[in-house]
Amino acid sequence: MSRKKNVKGKGSSKSPNASPNKSKSGNGIGAAATSNGVVYPSRPSLSNSGEFYDIAFKVMLVGDSGVGKTCLLVRFKDRAFLAGSFISTVGIDFRNKVLNIDALKVKLQIWDTAGQERFRSVTHAYYRDAHALLLLYDVTNKASFDNIKAWLTEIHEYAQQDVVIMLLGNKADVTHDRVVKREEGENLAKEFGVPFMETSAKSGLNVELSFTAVAKELKHRSTKAPDEPKFQLQDYVNKEMKTAGCCRS
Ligand SMILES: Nc1nc2c(ncn2[C@@H]2O[C@H](COP(=O)(O)OP(=O)(O)OP(=O)(O)O)[C@@H](O)[C@H]2O)c(=O)[nH]1
Ligand SMILES: [Mg+2]
Numbered sequence: 249m250s251r252k253k254n255v256k257g258k259g260s261s262k263s264p265n266a267s268p269n270k271s272k273s274g275n276g277i278g279a280a281a282t283s284n285g286v287v288y289p290s291r292p293s294l295s296n297s298g299e300f301y302d303i304a305f306k307v308m309l310v311g312d313s314g315v316g317k318t319c320l321l322v323r324f325k326d327r328a329f330l331a332g333s334f335i336s337t338v339g340i341d342f343r344n345k346v347l348n349i350d351a352l353k354v355k356l357q358i359w360d361t362a363g364q365e366r367f368r369s370v371t372h373a374y375y376r377d378a379h380a381l382l383l384l385y386d387v388t389n390k391a392s393f394d395n396i397k398a399w400l401t402e403i404h405e406y407a408q409q410d411v412v413i414m415l416l417g418n419k420a421d422v423t424h425d426r427v428v429k430r431e432e433g434e435n436l437a438k439e440f441g442v443p444f445m446e447t448s449a450k451s452g453l454n455v456e457l458s459f460t461a462v463a464k465e466l467k468h469r470s471t472k473a474p475d476e477p478k479f480q481l482q483d484y485v486n487k488e489m490k491t492a493g494c495c496r497s
Contacts, residue, residue, distance in 0.1 A: 299346040301355035305466045306377055307459070310399060311384035312392040313363030316418040319449035320384065321360050324459050329450050337362040339370050347463050352471070354463045368402075375406035380462045384416045385433075387446065388425040393417075393432070400440055412465050412481070413442045420446035420453055430491070443482040445489055454489060461485050 309317040318337050319330050325343045342359045359378070361371040375381075383399055385392040396415065403413065417433040430446055437444030443461070447454045461484055468479035 301346045301353040304355040305379040306357050307380045308359045308378040309382050310361050315384040315386040315392050316449045318360050323449040323455045349463050349467045354467050372406050379466050380412035382414050384418050386419050387417045387428045388419050388422050390427045393428045415442050415444045417446040421448040421451040443485050457488050
């Protein structure tokens with residue numbers, strides 16, 4: 249991802265849904281039908297990156313400015329870390345990535361929002377189309393953790409009721425400046441009934457896992473037979489997760 253400042257997704261001609269008011273079936277994802285907001289192409293479709301996919305979902309990264317949303321996305325998409333000076337996102341941007349989930353090609357269209365207060369009205373408009381939200385705080389920034397409750401209130405106000413939410417405590421690679429304990433994150437997540445993980449965009453800790461887990465949950469919801477048991481997102485994450493100090497990428 250370019251670190252240049254930009255106001256909308258990478259070139260509105262490439263944006264599948266530059267206007268949040270467009271219908272999902274007309275958004276260029278290659279959709280033929282939608283159900284519960286989930287996009288089903290009638291046949292495998294081609295994403296902007298030239299990759300075929302069977303099913304597509306929108307995921308949004310939200311949280312205070314500086315918690316590492318852009319870095320998390322760049323780590324996931326490009327397997328790189330944006331070190332150096334911090335360039336705050338302006339408005340909203342997106343990247344696509346196709347994952348292989350249980351023999352299906354699942355395209356995640358990942359929206360990277362600006363955490364700064366002044367862009368809040370821009371990002372509110374995108375919430376209602378999101379199938380999943382990754383809500384980040386920074387383990388070295390107490391205020392970003394304290395603001396999680398306010399973010400959840402905002403999410404409940406603007407997002408779909410059944411949106412998948414996952415809480416991520418980012419920058420878990422930092423040891424000496426850590427001010428939020430892992431247990432505090434776990435307890436907050438339990439209080440609000442959302443899955444939780446610590447991540448590091450720098451080391452790659454749990455980055456792939458956070459997106460894969462969400463993709464699995466969304467894929468399972470959209471393809472599961474009525475008598476099939478629900479996918480247990482937190483159980484899956486607990487099984488796969490590595491804790492800070494170890495090194496899953
Ligand atoms: N140590 C460490 N630093 C990180 C990590 N993730 C991000 N950073 C640093 O934190 C700063 C902010 O990262 P960004 O990804 O730009 O933050 P953001 O959440 O996108 O901020 P806004 O765009 O303003 O909302 C940058 O200087 C990054 O290098 C991480 O996992 N570990
Ligand atoms: Mg950013």
